[in-house]
Amino acid sequence: MGAPAYGALLLLLLAAAATAAPTEQPTLPTTPFSSTGGGGGNNTSTGVNSNSVLVALLDSHYTELAELVEKALLLQALEDAVGRGNVTIFAPRNEALERDLDPEFRRFLLEPRNLKSLQRLLLFHVLPARLHASSPSSWPASHPTLSGEHVDLAGGEVTGSPMRVGSAAVTRPDAVVRPDGVIHGIERLLVPRSVQEDFNRRRSLAAISAVLPTGAPEVDPRTHRLKKPAPPVPPGAPPVLPIWDAMAPGPSIAPAPAPGPGSGKHHFDGHSQVKDFIQTLLLYGGYNELADILVNLTSLATEMGRLVSEGYVLTVLAPNDEAMARLTTDQLSEPGSPENILYYHMIPEYQTEESMYNAVRRFGKVRYDTLRLPHKVTAREADGSVKLGHGEGSAYLFDPDIYTDGRISVQGIDAVLFPPQDTATGSGSSGASPAAPARKAPAVTAHSKSKLRRGQ
Structure with missing residues (x-):
């Protein structure tokens, strides 16, 4: 009885192992990307298959499109789409994105505030289905894209002309074929109607803001x-x-509000504009301390948004992280010190690097009002740049026009500014003695373009 029972138990174990093995093996080859959404960054590092269509896109001739996908933060969204099924990507050639694209439209797409428009434009090139050029007759006349909008398709065998996607011809059909998708090369960028309307609306607002009212x-x-x-004015006019x-x-x-269109109601979304310029500071790099004070340590971001909504314009003199690190604990520990410091760096005028430099060249010394009334900040020309402040507590304007949108202007400086009496009483930013050596202008002056600045 013992031997037959042992043999039956062994056969039962072998049968259970044989039925469990087929359910575990196909999981790796059938899903190139992990479809679970809770993994965050771990999904991209462990779930990516080297034979995926997204890896082929990054290593293909369409590098400009791949860079835009990375800038638009769409890699995770595309991985999730590929994990759910096959996709078809219509990839414009590099020349269409480098030389043929309108420079103004390209600047619009790369502005941080227009991230949603860039994402919609790129997802408009991806279809959640597999369409091969070998069977163009099976292509539908219209197909939904990952952006939610439909794109028109035309197969070559049906129309007797080259295959087309929207207004672009397919120049390299089946350029890349992978188990989870296919890439077709097209001649130009596809622009959905919603993105074109966003661009036209922004361009119209910019043109209107640059034109003086009739008769002014x-x-x-x-x-x-x-x-x-x-002209002669009639009596009583x-x-x-x-x-x-x-x-x-x-x-x-004078620190007076800029006139808004129409009546005295709020016509400007100041809070969105303040949020945009703080996000631009973070993307630009080197101004994280200032952004942290504006958002987390004070309520200045909310107050600035209310001012801009009411029609005021502001120029922010932004000290970089190295300048903020030189502040001592005593300078920040007193109640209201962070607010007083930043109020002295806000000018109730709209000034760009060009306008400030032209003013100091013409007048020699210009005194700007600040929100820390009644203190003013002095600007003068020095070493081919604009030097703000006085004595050893001065700062150079060395990161010009970090953010300019017609209402808020952000100019990067290399030191924290203090009013003259604060420096005299010992709460200045530098704390240097009269024998301290004179400061020189930084290597990056106001006229150099060291890197691309987004947000202008």
Whole structure:
């Protein structure tokens, strides 16, 4: 009885192992990417198959498209799409993205605020289905894309002309074929209607903001005088030159709100603009401490958004991380110190690097109002750049125009500024003695273009 029972148990174990083996083996070859969404970065490192269509796209001749996919943060989304089934990618040639693309439209796509538009444009080139050029008759007339919009398709055998996708011809059909997808080369970039409308809307707003209202007098912003003689005014009519401009004594501009279109209601989304410029600081690099103080340590980001919504314009003098690291504990420990420091770095005017440099070249020294009333910050020309502040507590403008959108301007400086009386009482940023050596302009001046700046 013992031998037959042992043999039956052995056969039962062998049968169980034979039925369990087929369910475990196919999992690796059939799913090139892990379809679980909770893994985050681990999915991309352990679930990617070297024979995947996405790996082929990164190593193919369509490198410009692959770089845009990485900049748009779409790798994980495409991995999830490939994990759910086969895909078809229509890839524009590199020349179409390097030389044939409108430079203004390319700048629009690379601005951080337009990340959603860039993602929709790229996903418009990916179909959640497998379409081979060997059977163009099976291509539908229209097919949904991963962006949610439909793209028109035309097969060569049906129309007697080259295969087309939207307005672009397929120049290299079946350029890359992999088990989980296929890549077709096309002659130009496909632009969905929603992205084109976003671009037209942004371009129209920029054109409108750059045009003076009809009949408005042309006033020199520095002298506060009319550029052209005023026409004769009938008796009882309002003056051509505004009262403030007529009484303004110097080149400074009063911290008055910029006029908004129409009535006095809020016409500007200041909170979105402040969020955009803080995100640009983080993407630019080297200004994380300032962004942390604006968002986490103070309520200044909210206050700036309210000011911009009400029509005000601001220029932010942004100290870099090295300058913020030189601040001492005593300078930040007193109540309200972070707010007072940053208020002194905010000018209620819209100034670019070009306008500030032209002003100091013309007037020698310009005093700008700050939000830390009544203190002003002094600007002058030094070493071919703009030098702000006074004495050893001064700073050079060395990262010009980090962010400029017509309402908020961000200019990078290499030191933290303090009012003169704060420096005299010992709470200055440098704490240097009168015998300290004179500071020189940084190697990166206001006229050098060291790297691409996104957000302009």
